[in-house]
Amino acid sequence: MTQNLFATRASRMKASEIRELLKLLDQPGIISFAGGIPDPNLFPTEAFAQACQAALNAGPQALQYSVSEGYGPLREWLVQHMREIGVDCSVDNILITSGSQQALDYLGKLYLSPGDTALIGWPTYLGAINAFDAYEPRFDRLMLNGNRGAAEYSEAAGEGAVKFAYLSPDFANPTGETVDLRGREYLLDLADDLNIAVIEDGAYQALRYEGDAIPPVLSLEQARKGSIEACRTIYCGSFSKTLSPGLRVGWVVAAKPIISQLVLVKQAADLHSPTLNQMAVEQVARTHFATHIPLLRKAYGARRDAMLEALQQNMPDGVQWTHPQGGMFIWVTLPTGMNGADLLARALDTVKLAFVPGRAFFADGSGANTIRLSFSNSDEDTIREGIRRLGIVLRA
Amino acid sequence: MTQNLFATRASRMKASEIRELLKLLDQPGIISFAGGIPDPNLFPTEAFAQACQAALNAGPQALQYSVSEGYGPLREWLVQHMREIGVDCSVDNILITSGSQQALDYLGKLYLSPGDTALIGWPTYLGAINAFDAYEPRFDRLMLNGNRGAAEYSEAAGEGAVKFAYLSPDFANPTGETVDLRGREYLLDLADDLNIAVIEDGAYQALRYEGDAIPPVLSLEQARKGSIEACRTIYCGSFSKTLSPGLRVGWVVAAKPIISQLVLVKQAADLHSPTLNQMAVEQVARTHFATHIPLLRKAYGARRDAMLEALQQNMPDGVQWTHPQGGMFIWVTLPTGMNGADLLARALDTVKLAFVPGRAFFADGSGANTIRLSFSNSDEDTIREGIRRLGIVLRA
Numbered sequence: 001m002t003q004n005l006f007a008t009r010a011s012r013m014k015a016s017e018i019r020e021l022l023k024l025l026d027q028p029g030i031i032s033f034a035g036g037i038p039d040p041n042l043f044p045t046e047a048f049a050q051a052c053q054a055a056l057n058a059g060p061q062a063l064q065y066s067v068s069e070g071y072g073p074l075r076e077w078l079v080q081h082m083r084e085i086g087v088d089c090s091v092d093n094i095l096i097t098s099g100s101q102q103a104l105d106y107l108g109k110l111y112l113s114p115g116d117t118a119l120i121g122w123p124t125y126l127g128a129i130n131a132f133d134a135y136e137p138r139f140d141r142l143m144l145n146g147n148r149g150a151a152e153y154s155e156a157a158g159e160g161a162v163k164f165a166y167l168s169p170d171f172a173n174p175t176g177e178t179v180d181l182r183g184r185e186y187l188l189d190l191a192d193d194l195n196i197a198v199i200e201d202g203a204y205q206a207l208r209y210e211g212d213a214i215p216p217v218l219s220l221e222q223a224r225k226g227s228i229e230a231c232r233t234i235y236c237g238s239f240s241k242t243l244s245p246g247l248r249v250g251w252v253v254a255a256k257p258i259i260s261q262l263v264l265v266k267q268a269a270d271l272h273s274p275t276l277n278q279m280a281v282e283q284v285a286r287t288h289f290a291t292h293i294p295l296l297r298k299a300y301g302a303r304r305d306a307m308l309e310a311l312q313q314n315m316p317d318g319v320q321w322t323h324p325q326g327g328m329f330i331w332v333t334l335p336t337g338m339n340g341a342d343l344l345a346r347a348l349d350t351v352k353l354a355f356v357p358g359r360a361f362f363a364d365g366s367g368a369n370t371i372r373l374s375f376s377n378s379d380e381d382t383i384r385e386g387i388r389r390l391g392i393v394l395r396a
Numbered sequence: 397m398t399q400n401l402f403a404t405r406a407s408r409m410k411a412s413e414i415r416e417l418l419k420l421l422d423q424p425g426i427i428s429f430a431g432g433i434p435d436p437n438l439f440p441t442e443a444f445a446q447a448c449q450a451a452l453n454a455g456p457q458a459l460q461y462s463v464s465e466g467y468g469p470l471r472e473w474l475v476q477h478m479r480e481i482g483v484d485c486s487v488d489n490i491l492i493t494s495g496s497q498q499a500l501d502y503l504g505k506l507y508l509s510p511g512d513t514a515l516i517g518w519p520t521y522l523g524a525i526n527a528f529d530a531y532e533p534r535f536d537r538l539m540l541n542g543n544r545g546a547a548e549y550s551e552a553a554g555e556g557a558v559k560f561a562y563l564s565p566d567f568a569n570p571t572g573e574t575v576d577l578r579g580r581e582y583l584l585d586l587a588d589d590l591n592i593a594v595i596e597d598g599a600y601q602a603l604r605y606e607g608d609a610i611p612p613v614l615s616l617e618q619a620r621k622g623s624i625e626a627c628r629t630i631y632c633g634s635f636s637k638t639l640s641p642g643l644r645v646g647w648v649v650a651a652k653p654i655i656s657q658l659v660l661v662k663q664a665a666d667l668h669s670p671t672l673n674q675m676a677v678e679q680v681a682r683t684h685f686a687t688h689i690p691l692l693r694k695a696y697g698a699r700r701d702a703m704l705e706a707l708q709q710n711m712p713d714g715v716q717w718t719h720p721q722g723g724m725f726i727w728v729t730l731p732t733g734m735n736g737a738d739l740l741a742r743a744l745d746t747v748k749l750a751f752v753p754g755r756a757f758f759a760d761g762s763g764a765n766t767i768r769l770s771f772s773n774s775d776e777d778t779i780r781e782g783i784r785r786l787g788i789v790l791r792a
Contacts, residue, residue: 002593002628003653005559007509013660040456048459049452056445060436063444063640098494102666109530113403130664134505135403163401197398232398244459246671257399264409268526270498274673275642
């Protein structure tokens with residue numbers, strides 16, 4: 001046995017509380033707002049069946065090795081897609097990854113030496129914390145309200161250097177909140193002052209249920225600097241929330257020297273993303289994306305509405321929650337002193353309700369009085385019943 | 397632009413000479429022995445078309461998130477498969493990876509802190525060097541002839557620690573050579589003396605064209621120690637050379653605490669391997685593996701025979717080559733002073749022949765007078781013609 005030989009980073013690796021939690025939810029009768037997973041009934045399954053068939057009928061290419069950069073026609077489709085959301089780039093600015101989780105891992109690998117600083121939200125996406133953590137950074141709190149200046153961040157970084165700020169500006173996991181235009185512009189100023197990269201996680205970008213789209217940070221930086229080649233923002237996209245998570249297809253958009261280096265990272269790490277998956281996603285994106293997104297917005301939007309309304313009706317005084325304009329999550333802040341993990345234990349036990357305690361999303365271990373509710377994978381009646389149950393445990 | 401912010405490891409990342417070379421080979425008329433890629437005409441493409449259809453007809457599960465450990469039925473099939481090659485393990489000893497390349501990356505990540513030592517062959521699989529290199533180790537030369545003892549390795553490791561020995565014991569890339577039973581037993585003795593892990597790359601294990609199978613190193617260690625839980629050997633398998641490389645499905649077999657930690661690595665790095673790919677590979681493995689392997693052995697074995705015979709007929713004095721019992725490669729040693737890269741330039745220019753100069757496979761930069769020939773993706777007539785051309789440039 002060789003566990004005593006593990007690298008120092010291994011001591012920082014821990015199981016995602018969420019994924020471990022999901023394994024406990026197989027019991028019948030449980031209402032789960034825990035997993036941030038899309039509703040499989042909304043997948044374009046038939047379209048994928050046809051696309052796989054077409055890819056394999058075209059010959060063995062779909063089963064053969066392919067280039068680390070990714071499947072050309074998919075990257076071409078993404079050039080158009082990025083243009084539609086305000087980013088002007090070419091195929092050479094795009095790398096296909098195995099989900100945007102892999103993009104976060106590769107960016108951690110590319111930028112972080114031990115002791116370097118990554119700026120993240122308190123809270124932020126747990127998968128980002130875990131991906132970066134493997135490269136043994138310090139985490140510091142990214143604040144977009146102007147309360148901390150560049151000098152303060154630099155000083156806190158000590159011996160290391162601040163390397164990047166990570167954020168999901170649209171309907172973030174776990175809070176559901178959106179960074180407004182002013183916050184995005186502030187972030188770009190701060191990044192210029194600090195001379196750091198910005199990692200923009202666009203996982204939920206397409207799932208807006210109200211209000212107007214705000215340009216991606218990368219788009220705003222391009223407006224300032226003219227060309228993507230002058231930009232420090234790295235955009236990570238994903239088909240997981242729109243077409244299929246199980247095929248593991250995401251992408252990165254950045255200046256060419258960054259993409260070239262990420263291609264080397266990918267070449268050494270897994271050679272390339274699966275060929276068949278990229279071909280199938282390209283076909284389904286081309287033929288179904290434009291019509292599928294409105295269906296998702298309608299379905300998930302109705303679920304969000306149902307959850308917001310039920311919270312209004314069932315939450316006791318002192319409980320606060322976010323009003324997400326899109327995505328899959330509502331973030332609930334319990335009265336100070338109340339503990340989300342204890343509440344989960346009681347909820348599972350007494351009313352068969354599951355959600356995620358919020359503390360896991362805080363790199364500093366705070367946030368004990370928060371919980372994350374996902375509305376993406378339950379119908380409206382189930383959502384109403386679940387929130388009714390949450391009200392019961394909260395009042396007990 | 398933020399390249400100045402890259403981690404120290406980025407300076408070690410370089411493009412695989414082989415993958416860059418492959419991009420140059422689109423010209424008509426070129427005979428290529430360069431890529432170590434399987435012949436796509438030998439893929440069970442129709443079986444995969446049926447398997448994908450079956451997986452997607454069964455519902456949206458194939459498109460949904462799944463567990464980091466991998467698809468249960470595939471892991472169960474692998475338990476049987478490992479038993480057939482001499483390894484006794486359970487489902488909990490198996491992690492599914494996105495190709496065995498990903499297993500090498502994750503094992504580097506799990507074991508190597510900067511300055512630690514990885515023992516590898518001179519030469520060895522270039523993808524292993526590149527995967528490990530990202531974790532900033534020292535490389536030292538693994539010798540299985542008894543010429544270096546544990547004390548010598550430990551001393552050379554300096555401030556770091558020797559963490560593992562990596563090897564591909566059957567028909568290795570690039571040499572095609574096999575480590576005999578005595579060499580495997582010696583390796584286990586050395587690993588016990590050094591208290592290090594052994595990473596056994598079984599990528600080509602199933603492709604034997606002559607002679608009897610030699611038990612995997614993991615099987616031999618299990619015979620010594622009784623249970624896989626007491627073993628330090630980590631076996632990496634792959635479907636890339638048997639069923640399909642483009643689906644990116646491989647696996648790791650090891651003691652449970654190692655697998656548990658690798659699951660955490662995978663969870664943080666890409667969540668899980670694509671669900672559909674694992675379901676399709678499970679079906680094709682179950683229904684076709686046993687009949688497909690003999691077909692591959694026959695086809696690739698005939699190509700190996702053709703190349704060996706042609707080498708015998710065409711190589712001038714002073715040129716030596718290996719006699720692989722399986723796999724995809726023959727390794728050619730040119731007379732001292734001759735340079736494989738120069739020979740390639742001449743071969744491309746004068747006789748439209750491609751192969752891989754051997755130096756890339758040496759972590760110490762030696763091996764200038766070697767070249768790697770792949771026989772897997774050319775028919776016998778093409779092989780004969782290609783080796784005839786090699787004889788011409790060598791004599792010129």
